[in-house]
Amino acid sequence: MINTFRLISRQNPHQFRQFHKCIIRRAESATAAAVTESTSISRPPPSGADKSVDPKIDKIANDISALNLIEVAQLSDLLKKRLNLPDAPVMPIGGFAAGPQVEAPEEEEEQTQKKVQTSFTVKLTGFDDKQKVALIKEIKSLLPDTNLVQAKKFVESAPTIVKADLAKEEAEKLKDSLVKVGAKIEIV
Template identity: 60%
Template sequence: MSRAYPQFSTQILSMPTPENEPKVESVKLNRIVNDIANLNLIEVAELSALLRKTLNLPDTPMMAVSQSAPVAKEEEEEVAPKVVQTSFSVKLLKFDDSKKVALIKEVKSLMEGMNLVQAKKFVESAPTVVKGDLNKEEAEKLKEALVKVGAICEIE
């Protein structure tokens, strides 16, 4: 039986140059690099197809990275926990006019450094934020206290 062996070049191999000496580049490789650099996009695509055929390389999709990116993004969304709101604001929307005095007194007692005149102006400027940057429990307590004295509030 005869075996077919690949054809080997009879070119003599040269010794690699040491790291501290400048490397002498091959004229042949420089010419190939310059030729490739001067190709347009269509010629690059044709060259790529010809190389795959000549070297028997599998066809790989050009957009493989782009196609896998949305999948990874969807996985990240599933893995990432939902953002839980930790800071709340209590907003005074409106109030019962018959209970206005009680509401002003309550706002004065809840808001540090506010006198009666400031509390009156504050209540009359509704809708307005009473307090912000509260945890859920504090916001619920504040809303409950204001609702008891005739306010209509919401937690944001």
């Protein structure tokens, strides 16, 4: 409390006056509470609150609620040291997300079997130099808007993707037609 008082008194006088007024108001409210308790007129507890609270606990709660931020931090540090408590983890803003559910290995195998590849990619990985001209002509006929020069550059830049997102039957047909003209094809 004295350290807080020193810090505030060193700053501008307006803040000191505000702090002083706050201290006086707390003292007045504490005096008024003592007078209220001494007249033995008890207020009913708010709805939803525990009706029977030990007076010792009530006193501790009132004392803690009267502390300023610096004193609360000091109290927290002291309690952590005395009770050997670890620092509390910071809670994420949205709360905790549900963790992934652990499934049985049998269910995982069933899911992998259910996932059937429906689209395939035909990839040119290499070619036979003796049949290069025939392969260039075949590529020119397969790819629309391709001239011979572009088809030659395409073949020479192997490994490249010829066509993607094909059905299995189409991919197999394309592979067969390109293998006949000396291409080395991989279906992915």
